[in-house]
Amino acid sequence: MNKKTRSPLFHIAKRSTLPWYRAWAIRGGALILALLVCAGVTALLTGQNALLLYVTMFKGSFGSARKIWVLLQNIAMLLCVSLAVTPAFKMRCWNLGGEGQVLVGGLASVLVMTLLSPYLPNWLLILAMLAASVLVGAVWAGIPAIFKAQWNTNETLFTLMMNYVATQLVAFYIAYRFPKGTGTMGVINGDTRAGWMPYLFGQQYLLNILIVALVTALLYAYLRYSKHGYEIAVVGESERTARYVGIKVKRVIVRTMLLSGAICGLAGFLLVSGTDHSLSTTSAGGRGFTAVMVSWLAKFNPIWMIFTSFLLVFLGKGASEIASQFRLNESFGDILTGIILFFIIGSEFFIQYKIMLTKSAEKEEKAHD
Amino acid sequence: MKKIIALLLALVMVFALAACGEKPVENNAPAENNAPAEAPAENAVTVKVGFIFLHDENSTYDLNFIKAAEEACKAAGIEYILKTNVPEGQECYDAAAELVDEGCNIVFADSFGHEDYMIQAAKDFPNVQFCHATGTKAHTENIANYHNAFASIYEGRYLAGIAAGMKLNQMIEEGKISAEEAKIGYVGAFTYAEVISGYTSFFLGARSVCPSATMEVTFTGSWYDQALETEGAQKLIDRNCVLISQHADSLGAPSACEAAGVPNVSYNGSTEEAGPNTYIVASRINWAPYFSYIIDCVKNGQAIDTDWTGTFATGSVELFPLNEKVAAPGTQEAIDAAKAALEAGTLHVFATDTFTKDGAELTEYLADVDTDDAFTPDTNVVSDGYFHESENRSAPYFDVQIDGIELLDVNFG
Numbered sequence: 001m002n003k004k005t006r007s008p009l010f011h012i013a014k015r016s017t018l019p020w021y022r023a024w025a026i027r028g029g030a031l032i033l034a035l036l037v038c039a040g041v042t043a044l045l046t047g048q049n050a051l052l053l054y055v056t057m058f059k060g061s062f063g064s065a066r067k068i069w070v071l072l073q074n075i076a077m078l079l080c081v082s083l084a085v086t087p088a089f090k091m092r093c094w095n096l097g098g099e100g101q102v103l104v105g106g107l108a109s110v111l112v113m114t115l116l117s118p119y120l121p122n123w124l125l126i127l128a129m130l131a132a133s134v135l136v137g138a139v140w141a142g143i144p145a146i147f148k149a150q151w152n153t154n155e156t157l158f159t160l161m162m163n164y165v166a167t168q169l170v171a172f173y174i175a176y177r178f179p180k181g182t183g184t185m186g187v188i189n190g191d192t193r194a195g196w197m198p199y200l201f202g203q204q205y206l207l208n209i210l211i212v213a214l215v216t217a218l219l220y221a222y223l224r225y226s227k228h229g230y231e232i233a234v235v236g237e238s239e240r241t242a243r244y245v246g247i248k249v250k251r252v253i254v255r256t257m258l259l260s261g262a263i264c265g266l267a268g269f270l271l272v273s274g275t276d277h278s279l280s281t282t283s284a285g286g287r288g289f290t291a292v293m294v295s296w297l298a299k300f301n302p303i304w305m306i307f308t309s310f311l312l313v314f315l316g317k318g319a320s321e322i323a324s325q326f327r328l329n330e331s332f333g334d335i336l337t338g339i340i341l342f343f344i345i346g347s348e349f350f351i352q353y354k355i356m357l358t359k360s361a362e363k364e365e366k367a368h369d
Numbered sequence: 370m371k372k373i374i375a376l377l378l379a380l381v382m383v384f385a386l387a388a389c390g391e392k393p394v395e396n397n398a399p400a401e402n403n404a405p406a407e408a409p410a411e412n413a414v415t416v417k418v419g420f421i422f423l424h425d426e427n428s429t430y431d432l433n434f435i436k437a438a439e440e441a442c443k444a445a446g447i448e449y450i451l452k453t454n455v456p457e458g459q460e461c462y463d464a465a466a467e468l469v470d471e472g473c474n475i476v477f478a479d480s481f482g483h484e485d486y487m488i489q490a491a492k493d494f495p496n497v498q499f500c501h502a503t504g505t506k507a508h509t510e511n512i513a514n515y516h517n518a519f520a521s522i523y524e525g526r527y528l529a530g531i532a533a534g535m536k537l538n539q540m541i542e543e544g545k546i547s548a549e550e551a552k553i554g555y556v557g558a559f560t561y562a563e564v565i566s567g568y569t570s571f572f573l574g575a576r577s578v579c580p581s582a583t584m585e586v587t588f589t590g591s592w593y594d595q596a597l598e599t600e601g602a603q604k605l606i607d608r609n610c611v612l613i614s615q616h617a618d619s620l621g622a623p624s625a626c627e628a629a630g631v632p633n634v635s636y637n638g639s640t641e642e643a644g645p646n647t648y649i650v651a652s653r654i655n656w657a658p659y660f661s662y663i664i665d666c667v668k669n670g671q672a673i674d675t676d677w678t679g680t681f682a683t684g685s686v687e688l689f690p691l692n693e694k695v696a697a698p699g700t701q702e703a704i705d706a707a708k709a710a711l712e713a714g715t716l717h718v719f720a721t722d723t724f725t726k727d728g729a730e731l732t733e734y735l736a737d738v739d740t741d742d743a744f745t746p747d748t749n750v751v752s753d754g755y756f757h758e759s760e761n762r763s764a765p766y767f768d769v770q771i772d773g774i775e776l777l778d779v780n781f782g
């Protein structure tokens with residue numbers, strides 16, 4: 001016993017690929033564990049009934065028809081930004097500038113909405129806003145893309161920095177327009193509702209949701225069946241291979257980033273025209289970053305992303321509902337979200353690797369003694 | 370094997386602890402459960418109020434509203450729902466609509482930026498009363514079920530300013546500073562009328578007892594940002610400001626003052642706990658009278674004022690008790706005298722003979738009373754020798770940059 005070197009309790013080994021149902025079983029298990037830990041933490045820290053927490057969480061998203069619409073709308077917005085960053089991610093080009101691209105897209109919509117609303121009929125105004133947002137979003141992503149393609153700059157840092165520039169642009173615009181205000185823009189065209197997306201069947205969010213559903217389908221087809229999609233996949237696997245088979249890598253990078261930015265711009269347009277009718281520095285609401293997780297967890301598959309964005313929105317809403325209903329402060333909601341994300345991301349580790357107890361080997365030895 | 374047992378034991382302990390934690394469940398959990406059992410008065414409407422707050426209890430501003438909401442609703446024996454951390458965007462509309470869905474017949478929101486979304490909701494739900502604090506549009510929008518409210522808090526600020534001036538005088542008398550060094554520092558949120566009105570009335574109060582007082586103002590560009598507020602207060606202290614006050618909602622400035630030993634005058638809530646050795650006094654708007662008023666209106670089927678201004682008389686403008694440990698002797702007497710004069714109408718906070726703008730007395734001033742995007746001045750509010758604050762509409766519109774106050778910066782967030 002003394003002679004023996006102490007072996008660790010367990011060791012880690014890479015898994016061969018898991019069948020999809022086992023991978024999702026692990027993810028589901030992680031989620032249940034996360035919810036249990038959340039309940040435990042809440043019970044310990046606040047003395048609240050754990051079961052009541054889950055009921056509250058569920059009610060926060062599904063409590064009424066309106067809540068379901070809001071949930072769907074939030075899913076649609078997160079999904080839209082996630083769809084936007086996905087083609088770039090698939091190409092291993094880390095576009096972390098979703099936040100900024102959404103904001104400048106929104107800002108373009110706001111400008112068109114305020115400046116052109118007296119001159120254009122509503123349908124044309126909305127189309128002009130859409131075009132402006134998509135264009136500006138694309139430009140915002142195109143700048144780092146050109147730098148990456150031409151001079152191989154680091155797109156992660158570049159797109160991140162562009163976020164700050166975008167935030168300040170929005171802050172500057174608000175300060176310029178409303179110098180005596182409180183950093184808010186207020187609703188634009190509240191009386192005329194010019195540039196507001198129409199309500200379908202009396203539902204404010206329906207059109208938004210349908211547009212994002214359409215984009216999801218289109219992007220799925222684009223990545224899966226088009227030549228561009230194939231090129232993106234090849235460049236993502238290996239730039240050298242891509243070059244060898246004659247793919248113009250620089251062009252693919254710029255083209256894909258433009259697409260990425262354009263969809264972000266669309267998200268900005270949807271925020272301004274479809275829901276907020278206003279813009280603030282926090283309008284993008286961190287979606288540009290949450291999108292990374294949505295896209296990654298879904299393995300860059302737009303259809304799975306519907307599910308992962310649902311998951312993240314549902315959990316986020318649940319956490320803030322708990323914080324609000326139980327009179328805990330906002331940070332507590334963040335703590336719960338943090339715990340849940342920790343487990344979800346952690347589950348990916350267990351899908352990639354397995355943990356094996358070292359004991360079994362030791363036991364065998366003992367049996368031989 | 371031992372390791373596994375140890376691990377299991379640890380887990381068991383964790384879960385046991387969690388289980389212990391679950392036992393003392395007080396079933397006060399969701400706010401809705403606060404409904405009292407009393408039967409409502411004969412054939413009166415059952416009132417249920419939904420409240421929308423920008424932040425939560427960590428913000429002195431929102432805490433002040435939350436306390437008043439609970440106080441008024443409990444006193445009236447009615448149901449209420451609180452929604453905290455509602456941003457100034459579409460979320461506000463959604464929150465208001467959800468409150469209507471849950472049966473509220475009054476919906477209240479507490480932040481300036483909520484206004485447009487409240488108006489939108491008021492148009493969509495004409496049978497529900499929408500009340501909004503600090504807003505400016507109700508008197509021009511002509512929506513029967515949309516109302517603004519504020520209080521003549523500039524009078525409370527003036528009284529708090531007197532406490533500050535008395536403290537400066539004490540420091541001068543004790544030889545800690547010379548009369549010229551009586552410089553106040555002020556941490557503001559935005560260059561916005563409510564903030565300008567607040568710091569100016571505070572300054573005029575201080576200068577009414579300490580004539581050599583001057584003031585420097587820095588802005589954070591946010592209603593609630595602890596780091597920026599701490600930084601702002603520290604910057605002012607480093608610039609030799611000997612007394613600090615603030616209009617921003619975290620404990621940043623009071624904590625910085627306590628650390629540096631600089632006297633502090635607060636707003637919206639007593640910060641005595643954060644600064645037992647530096648906190649002097651705080652003024653606040655007590656919202657409970659307004660909440661009681663709107664509850665009674667709906668209960669009795671009466672119309673709510675489109676634009677309601679609370680005063681000393683309604684119990685809306687209040688000063689917290691002085692922190693005798695820090696306040697200068699005689700402060701309470703000075704405050705009481707000024708308050709009596711304000712109430713009698715013999716003293717006006719913005720009396721035009723007490724301040725100048727660009728070296729000249731103000732004889733006429735067009736204020737932006739009727740809100741528009743461009744902040745167009747539209748109404749003369751100077752007459753009878755004083756600036757008529759909160760008379761043409763409840764929300765403050767005093768935005769004159771008077772002499773003696775230096776803005777170090779502006780910040781738009």
